[in-house]
Amino acid sequence: MWSFSNIANNLHEWLSNTFNPTMTLIIEMVLAGVAVIGLFAALGLVLVIMERKVSAWMQIRLGPNRVGPKGMLQSLADTLKLLVKEGLTPNGADKFLFNLAPFIAMIVAMLLMAPIAFAKDFQLWDLNIGVLYVSAVSSLMVISILMAGWSSNNKYSLMGAMRSGAQIVSYELSAGLSVLAVVVMTGSLQVSDIIHSQADGWWIFKGHIPMVIAFVTFIIAVTAETNRAPFDLAEAESELTAGFHTEYSGMKFALFFLAEYVNVFIVCAIGATLFLGGWMPFHIGNWTAFNHVMDYIPSSIWFFGKTFFLIFVIMWFRWTFPRLRIDQLLNLEWKYLLPISMINLLIVTAMAILKWHF
């Protein structure tokens, strides 16, 4: 059957037969890099048009409908526009850091691609501490934002960066704790193990209410971590114009923009992997016939379907809710999410020990 893993395996075989092992490795790394960059570009285009359409329909508008069929090429046109625009570096900015910051944002997003399983047996790097790796690398994101805010030499940028620093550092905690709930259930940090443990049902169904709470906490925390509304204080446009990327223009701005969307994709992919079974089709216990029917749908479709559903939920948040204030944002984390997820983790641990889950 045609699948991502078959293609990857055939390619690997052909490369190993043609070249020596070192060369094979180098070629495969280059190919993976190109694939990731291609995926970035595709994701940027798709997610931007998706966001614009979702927002338009929620706001009783039509949304982009001029470029291409039903406006589907709008984001391509926008990208072209951003490419030809001048990338301005303001006077008085720390030029090196200013130009470095968008690339750090992109590199962090790229690194996060590594442990994500896009389809059955199709993964860049199935390292044994995958989940830990993800939460470690994703907190590097804040460095690029702080760097951009500081080096812009603009007060709006600086305030946005400082807000974002406080925000990301706090929300790391509850995101980490809710991820830990799945890790406790599975007993492994490896992404492939976590997915295989959901072969008889996704964790969100198997883990009773505590898992649902963990899932909700996770979604809220990652929304905050990726600086999406209602937690977009770092770029609160009615207060701080554009926050940390006020001074950026042209392609450097586009990189931040792209990094935001790619980050949303990544956190949703991780959420789908941990709670909704990643590429694992919808299986119910030992209903073999039903499970077989579900298996006919390719695993990549399952993965992308779940991920895009979660992305839709995050966009749905953005176009419904007003923004929080900075102290309310921290209150929500420290007074509500953190205690809830801590107690929740305790319950999940007890459940895991007593084998109360399905």
Next chain:
Amino acid sequence: MFITKYIKDVYNGVKSLLVGMKRTLYYFTHHKEIITQQYPDNRDTLVLPERFKGEVVMPHDENNEHRCTGCQACELACPNGTIKVIFKNELNAEGKKKKAIDKLVYHLELCTMCNLCIEACPSDAIKMAQTFEHSVFDRNELTKILNNPGSKIMDGVE
């Protein structure tokens, strides 16, 4: 008690958020509620109300005759000096000299569409047209002469 209040707060908060999300989901799925008009495309079907104040025009009949007597009421009524009446002397049927308008100059760029000139006109010679696409590349094109070349005043209008 503190714990019950805490749980109640969380419950009410989450509920209020879900109510809002339900409303946006309704609009997300009900595209017939969309009220956008696609303006340049619907130009043919676009109907403006008959009172819409677009620009001042002077209607002429089929004999190229208008109703303007040149009484300057519009010129006086205009707050911005938008309208200028330029006269000429005409010989009427009996060979007497008669004052008539040569040009009624209308500066669209100065007009605020306040409708005062139309109200002031005693002979209904001018009216508001329902046009609204006034952009031009040359500013001079905004200075318009309302009466057609060679036009005359209608018989019976004093």
Next chain:
Amino acid sequence: MFEEVGTTIDGDMIINVGPQHPATHGVLHLVITLNGETIKKVEPHLGFIHRSIEKMCESLSYRQFIYVTSRMDYLSAHINNHACALCVEKGLQVEIPPRAQVIRVLMDELTRIASHELWWGAMAMDLGAFTPFFHAFRERESINDIMEETCGARLTMNYMVPGGVMQDLHPNFQKRTKEFLQLYKRKIHEYDELVTGNIIFQNRMKNVGYLSAEDAVSYGCSGPAARGSGVSCDIRKIYPYEIYDKLEFDEVLETAGDSFARYMIRIREMQQSIRIIEQLIDNIPEGDFQTKTKAVLKLPKGEFYTRVETARGELGVYIVSEGGTTPYRIKFRSPGFSNLSVLDHIARGSKLGDLVAMMGTLDLVIPDIDR
């Protein structure tokens, strides 16, 4: 005074919000002294959209100057025109026909709803929720369509003239207004669902920007900004003009004095306006829509002052006449100017994010402040 550019001697940060800033709807310039996120001082700078409307009016005749006032508070253009027309009528001592009075009140209340509608959307947008803005425009556009049909314009109508209104009501007016009332009633609960009931919104608004009743009076606040603090100041009630004394409606009052109170005032005021329209829409008396006045108006020598309740508060028009065809001096007492002056007082000590909530609930229209 300043150690380095943009910092005070205490090391506080000074930032400029506006005149080109997404938070200030228009060209308001606020110089804010910040200690971290906490506001220490707000200094509004005006003059970016000053068109010297008062001076312009001195060279225009009593018929002509009214159209300029549509450009002051462009969201309640009808009510501005109404105030000027009332003042000229006071000087001329003409009675206007009952039909014209009813038309004026109907238009005023429709304008009030349209203005509050836009405020509601813009306010939610300030707080980061974009969707309500577009939903508010759905209702506002249907009011604008009604206006366009009768008055010929959507924003700067110049419909009220000394002696009545410029044209009679359009035959469709009653039908379309009833349609609007139905639409409004069908959609009003969405406002609660989307914004008012939202926990994030309530937390952003409650206990923010507290204005006590004494301060509201001493700063000269009027309209919803003062009524949110419990100051009864609705000109329609205390100095009724036109037929407001014969109508049944409540003066909306809240006592909390915070941003949420001011928000609720406007939401409830829209419902009172709906009530007024419902009373009048089927009872428009027949008759003239305009009293015959002379072609050239001359006010007798003297001073004339009228005030009306706009969507933002009390608008006063003060005309000094020397007996000629043009006013000797005109002064507008605009509600926005006094309401803006209270911003520094209520903003001190709150967070930067609260500033937009306060500016939103004061409902500032910058051309109204600057004139």
